[in-house]
Amino acid sequence: MASTVRKAVIPAAGLGTRFLPATKAQPKEMLALVDKPAIQYVVEEAVRSGITDILIITGRGKRSLEDHFDRSFELEYYLEQAGKFDQLKEMREIAEMANIHYVRQGEPRGLGHAVLVAREHVGDQPFVVMLGDDIMHERAGVLDSMLDVFERHRGAVVALKEVDPQEIQFYGCATPEAIDDHLVRILDIVEKPAVESAPSNLAVMGRYVFPPSIFDALDQVQPGSGDEIQLTDAIKLLLADEAVYGWTFRHGRFDVGNKLDYLRATVELALEREDLGPGFRAFLAGVARREGLG
Ligand code: G1P
Numbered sequence: 001m002a003s004t005v006r007k008a009v010i011p012a013a014g015l016g017t018r019f020l021p022a023t024k025a026q027p028k029e030m031l032a033l034v035d036k037p038a039i040q041y042v043v044e045e046a047v048r049s050g051i052t053d054i055l056i057i058t059g060r061g062k063r064s065l066e067d068h069f070d071r072s073f074e075l076e077y078y079l080e081q082a083g084k085f086d087q088l089k090e091m092r093e094i095a096e097m098a099n100i101h102y103v104r105q106g107e108p109r110g111l112g113h114a115v116l117v118a119r120e121h122v123g124d125q126p127f128v129v130m131l132g133d134d135i136m137h138e139r140a141g142v143l144d145s146m147l148d149v150f151e152r153h154r155g156a157v158v159a160l161k162e163v164d165p166q167e168i169q170f171y172g173c174a175t176p177e178a179i180d181d182h183l184v185r186i187l188d189i190v191e192k193p194a195v196e197s198a199p200s201n202l203a204v205m206g207r208y209v210f211p212p213s214i215f216d217a218l219d220q221v222q223p224g225s226g227d228e229i230q231l232t233d234a235i236k237l238l239l240a241d242e243a244v245y246g247w248t249f250r251h252g253r254f255d256v257g258n259k260l261d262y263l264r265a266t267v268e269l270a271l272e273r274e275d276l277g278p279g280f281r282a283f284l285a286g287v288a289r290r291e292g293l294g
Contacts, residue, residue: 005147011057011132013058013105039068045138049143129206156238164201169194
C-alpha cells in the first residue's frame with residue numbers, strides 16, 4: 001500500500017559523548033560507515049520509503065551535516081574537469097535526494113524534546129522519526145512495513161526487536177499483545193527499565209511512525225530517565241488514549257551507537273559491498289587464522 005506519510009524527523013543534536021574523541025570536533029552522524037556518513041544511510045532509507053521532506057534536529061557544531069547535503073560547487077567543478085563523471089553524479093544526487101531542513105534544539109533536554117522542536121515544521125500530519133544510531137538494512141524493509149501498518153490502522157507504530165535480556169536496560173521496552181505475524185499492540189512501554197523489572201525483552205529500535213497527537217503527549221511529559229524528556233514516556237501517554245502498534249523484526253539492524261557496535265556494523269557493511277567485500281573477506285579470513293579464531 002503506498003504510504004501517505006511524507007515527512008521525517010531525524011534527531012541529530014546529541015553530543016556523541018560515547019564516541020569521544022572522534023566526536024570532539026565533528027558530529028557523530030558524520031562518522032563514516034565504510035565510505036558514507038552514518039546519517040546518509042538514514043536519509044536514503046527515508047527516501048526509499050517515499051519520504052520527501054526531512055527535518056534534521058541539530059545543535060551547535062553540526063554545520064558539516066548541512067554541508068554534506070548541500071551542493072559543493074568547487075568539488076563538482078573539479079570532478080567535472082577531471083572527467084570523474086560517476087562521482088560528479090553521485091555528489092549531485094546527495095544534494096537532491098529530498099528537501100532537507102534544519103532546526104536547532106537549543107538545549108539538550110532529551111529525545112522527546114528534540115521531537116517536540118519539530119512540531120511547527122511537521123504541522124497536522126503524520127510523520128516518522130528515525131534515530132541515527134540504528135542503521136536499517138534495505139532488505140529488512142522495516143520502515144516500509146511500519147508505514148503499511150500505519151495506513152491500515154492509522155495508529156502510531158514503533159519498531160521492536162528482541163534483545164538479550166541483559167541488554168533491555170539500554171532501550172525503551174514494550175509490553176506487547178500479539179495481533180498478527182510481526183504485528184503487536186503495545187499495552188505499555190517504559191524507558192530503560194532495570195533488567196530485573198523489565199516487562200519483556202522487546203526493545204524499541206529507532207524507527208517510529210506518529211500521528212500528530214504525539215506532540216500533545218510530548219507537551220505533557222515531565223523529565224524522566226536521565227532527567228530528560230523521553231519520547232518513550234510520550235508514547236506511554238498516547239497509548240492511554242489511542243492504539244499504538246509495534247512492528248517486530250529480527251534482522252537487518254546495525255547499531256552504531258557505541259564503539260564496539262560501530263566496528264561490527266562497519267565489518268558487516270563492508271562485507272556486503274561488491275567492490276570491497278571479496279578483498280575484505282579474504283583479509284578477515286587471514287586475521288581469523290592468525291588469531292586462531294577459525
Ligand atoms: C533511544 C530511545 C530508546 C530506544 C533507543 C533505540 O535511546 O530513548 O527508547 O530504545 O534510542 O536506539 P538512546 O539510545 O538515545 O539512549
